[in-house]
Amino acid sequence: METIIKLTGINKVYRTEEIETQALENVNIDVQKGEFLSVMGPSGCGKSTLLNIMGLLDEPTSGEIELCGTKIDKNLSDERLAEFRNRTLGFVFQSFHLISSLNVIDNVQLPLMYRGVGYSERIKRAKEVIERVGLSHRMKHTPVQLSGGQCQRVAIARAIIGNPEIILADEPTGNLDSKMGADILGLLKQLNEEDGRTIVMVTHNEQQALQTKRIIKFLDGRQIM
Amino acid sequence: MKQILKNLWSQRAQNVWLFAELVVVCFVAWTQIDPIVVRLFYQNQPAGFDIDRLVVAEARLYKTIWQDTHGSIEIEEETYDQMSEKFTQEMKQLKQHLLELDEVAYVSFLDGIEGYPRMNKHNWEIPLPNDTIGIDIPWCFFDIEEDFFETFGIQPIPGSPSQHELSMNSGGGQNLIITRSLAERIYGSAEAAIGKKLDSGSTYGDGAGNKYPIIYTIQGVVEDVAARTDEYSTWMAFCPNGRLYLSDYQSKARLVIRLKPGVNMTRFVEEQTYRTGELASEHYVICSFVPYVDAPKNMDFSDTPDYNAQSDYDFNLSVATAIFFLINLCLGVIGTFWMQTKRRTEESGIMRAFGATKRRIMGMFLAEGFVLTTLSMLITCVLYLNYVKTGLGELCINPQLPQCQPDPTWVADKPLHFCILAGIVYVIICIVVSIGIAIPAWNIVRTKVVEALRDE
Numbered sequence: 001m002e003t004i005i006k007l008t009g010i011n012k013v014y015r016t017e018e019i020e021t022q023a024l025e026n027v028n029i030d031v032q033k034g035e036f037l038s039v040m041g042p043s044g045c046g047k048s049t050l051l052n053i054m055g056l057l058d059e060p061t062s063g064e065i066e067l068c069g070t071k072i073d074k075n076l077s078d079e080r081l082a083e084f085r086n087r088t089l090g091f092v093f094q095s096f097h098l099i100s101s102l103n104v105i106d107n108v109q110l111p112l113m114y115r116g117v118g119y120s121e122r123i124k125r126a127k128e129v130i131e132r133v134g135l136s137h138r139m140k141h142t143p144v145q146l147s148g149g150q151c152q153r154v155a156i157a158r159a160i161i162g163n164p165e166i167i168l169a170d171e172p173t174g175n176l177d178s179k180m181g182a183d184i185l186g187l188l189k190q191l192n193e194e195d196g197r198t199i200v201m202v203t204h205n206e207q208q209a210l211q212t213k214r215i216i217k218f219l220d221g222r223q224i225m
Numbered sequence: 226m227k228q229i230l231k232n233l234w235s236q237r238a239q240n241v242w243l244f245a246e247l248v249v250v251c252f253v254a255w256t257q258i259d260p261i262v263v264r265l266f267y268q269n270q271p272a273g274f275d276i277d278r279l280v281v282a283e284a285r286l287y288k289t290i291w292q293d294t295h296g297s298i299e300i301e302e303e304t305y306d307q308m309s310e311k312f313t314q315e316m317k318q319l320k321q322h323l324l325e326l327d328e329v330a331y332v333s334f335l336d337g338i339e340g341y342p343r344m345n346k347h348n349w350e351i352p353l354p355n356d357t358i359g360i361d362i363p364w365c366f367f368d369i370e371e372d373f374f375e376t377f378g379i380q381p382i383p384g385s386p387s388q389h390e391l392s393m394n395s396g397g398g399q400n401l402i403i404t405r406s407l408a409e410r411i412y413g414s415a416e417a418a419i420g421k422k423l424d425s426g427s428t429y430g431d432g433a434g435n436k437y438p439i440i441y442t443i444q445g446v447v448e449d450v451a452a453r454t455d456e457y458s459t460w461m462a463f464c465p466n467g468r469l470y471l472s473d474y475q476s477k478a479r480l481v482i483r484l485k486p487g488v489n490m491t492r493f494v495e496e497q498t499y500r501t502g503e504l505a506s507e508h509y510v511i512c513s514f515v516p517y518v519d520a521p522k523n524m525d526f527s528d529t530p531d532y533n534a535q536s537d538y539d540f541n542l543s544v545a546t547a548i549f550f551l552i553n554l555c556l557g558v559i560g561t562f563w564m565q566t567k568r569r570t571e572e573s574g575i576m577r578a579f580g581a582t583k584r585r586i587m588g589m590f591l592a593e594g595f596v597l598t599t600l601s602m603l604i605t606c607v608l609y610l611n612y613v614k615t616g617l618g619e620l621c622i623n624p625q626l627p628q629c630q631p632d633p634t635w636v637a638d639k640p641l642h643f644c645i646l647a648g649i650v651y652v653i654i655c656i657v658v659s660i661g662i663a664i665p666a667w668n669i670v671r672t673k674v675v676e677a678l679r680d681e
Binding site: 052055057058059078079082083085086087091093097098099101102103106110111113114115119142158162 | 227228231232235236571572574575576577578579580581582583584585673674675678
């Protein structure tokens with residue numbers, strides 16, 4: 001099996017003038033290609049911090065990150081980092097993080113726009129993925145006109161439009177009721193099983209975590225399982 | 226571009242207010258900037274004479290020799306003519322003192338500032354030969370035998386008497402020196418004007434009830450000279466004074482100093498200002514030195530009744546008003562765009578999470594601002610055109626009357642004037658909008674993506 005995410009000795013310390021908080025302590029994780037991994041733990045244990053570091057949205061205080069065989073240097077330029085996020089990673093956030101002023105199709109096509117794909121090609125591919133997540137009848141709607149589950153589907157469509165190797169989902173069902181949550185999880189499982197995408201999902205829902213291929217548990221910034 | 230227009234349209238609820246604010250700001254800025262731009266343009270036009278190294282020295286009466294009551298002079302023992310003669314001698318003494326300074330090349334008197342180049346326009350209408358209309362000519366009186374043309378550096382055209390001959394002016398008050406463009410207007414060519422007679426349209430009486438026309442002889446033609454700082458005018462006539470008149474001076478007197486080439490005028494003014502009080506005649510002492518270009522602003526000419534101080538006052542007032550308005554408007558625009566951009570922190574985080582670079586986000590925010598500014602400017606152009614056409618306002622153009630010299634610059638060309646001012650206002654507003662966007666945008670793109678995403 002090919003290791004697609006390799007975290008070695010990751011530490012993350014948040015410092016303020018008064019206190020120092022160790023969010024992650026000596027975390028070592030290997031994620032194999034095609035794996036569906038869930039990261040569990042109570043609130044504040046460092047799950048989201050870990051996901052942000054994996055997704056190059058945050059920097060570790062120390063430690064090494066390797067994604068798709070590329071060592072992520074701290075001095076990597078903004079352009080290179082942006083390109084890496086664009087081509088290799090897809091994010092699904094708990095609070096969706098859709099741009100409220102843009103409609104569904106414009107939100108979904110964003111990653112392709114930053115990749116320089118032409119307008120007509122972007123729209124074509126956006127329609128395909130929106131159809132895949134079952135929202136073809138909502139293409140012209142803005143996020144405020146959609147339910148939470150629909151927003152999360154849009155977010156998933158946006159995450160997969162660029163065919164990234166890795167999808168990082170930060171509590172994707174956290175803001176949804178159980179039925180919608182199950183739908184979204186089903187969609188993620190489908191992406192993993194049918195497309196072979198590697199998915200790392202942060203959750204504190206044990207039932208959902210049990211449906212993934214592997215579970216990592218965290219407590220107080222340390223990996224305990 | 227399509228994406229930018231889409232973004233603007235999708236945020237139309239906020240952008241409509243920004244747009245309205247920009248239209249108002251562009252419009253007000255235009256009304257304020259127009260007169261200043263025109264004035265500054267004229268100020269930076271060639272003066273037509275050597276205005277560098279030209280300094281005005283002001284002398285004040287320090288020992289009472291006559292009573293000055295509300296502008297009239299009560300003379301006790303000496304006659305008026307004797308007093309004038311005495312005054313002339315005192316001025317010549319001061320001139321001699323100044324000429325003894327190593328830095329000084331020439332010194333001339335400044336009778337008030339009536340009609341002096343680049344100071345104050347004093348128009349006089351004369352009839353055109355063989356024509357029914359008259360023309361308005363800025364008129365300057367100078368004291369003969371006092372190096373006027375050498376001091377000012379006004380250049381005679383080829384074929385005209387030299388600067389020294391023009392300053393000596395053997396013809397007394399019957400000679401006139403005119404500028405090239407005025408000579409061309411009256412006589413068709415500058416060279417042809419020399420030696421010609423010009424009827425002033427005025428008469429003088431002989432005391433017995435007889436009136437005779439005042440006819441001047443064109444003694445020489447000089448290169449064009451700007452009469453005022455806020456106008457384009459190259460017509461000018463120089464008329465010699467036979468002698469200094471006491472009534473022109475009262476408690477103050479002024480001399481114009483031409484410094485030698487290579488002399489640093491600023492240093493000279495500083496050094497001489499420090500030494501003021503050392504240069505004195507029997508009753509006058511030189512108390513201040515000011516560069517000629519700054520004299521209308523920095524010297525009090527209220528003692529000279531013909532001086533039109535209103536011009537500088539108006540300009541200073543309009544500059545102060547414009548600065549006040551512009552600062553407030555610009556701060557308003559910057560503040561609005563600043564807040565608007567700051568609110569897009571989360572959006573910036575989302576864009577970066579999906580592969581947008583900092584530069585791209587900055588560029589997008591700025592481009593949106595420019596598009597909004599451009600659209601606002603187009604609307605402002607339509608409104609301003611309407612404002613000018615309906616007579617509610619006007620472009621800052623001096624009236625182009627047939628008796629006045631035509632202004633060949635862009636200022637008098639209405640379409641060009643409109644376009645240039647629109648361009649200037651557009652550039653200023655673009656800069657203001659850029660500041661309002663670029664600084665907060667730079668701050669938000671530098672924020673870590675995770676922190677930007679937390680901003681809701």
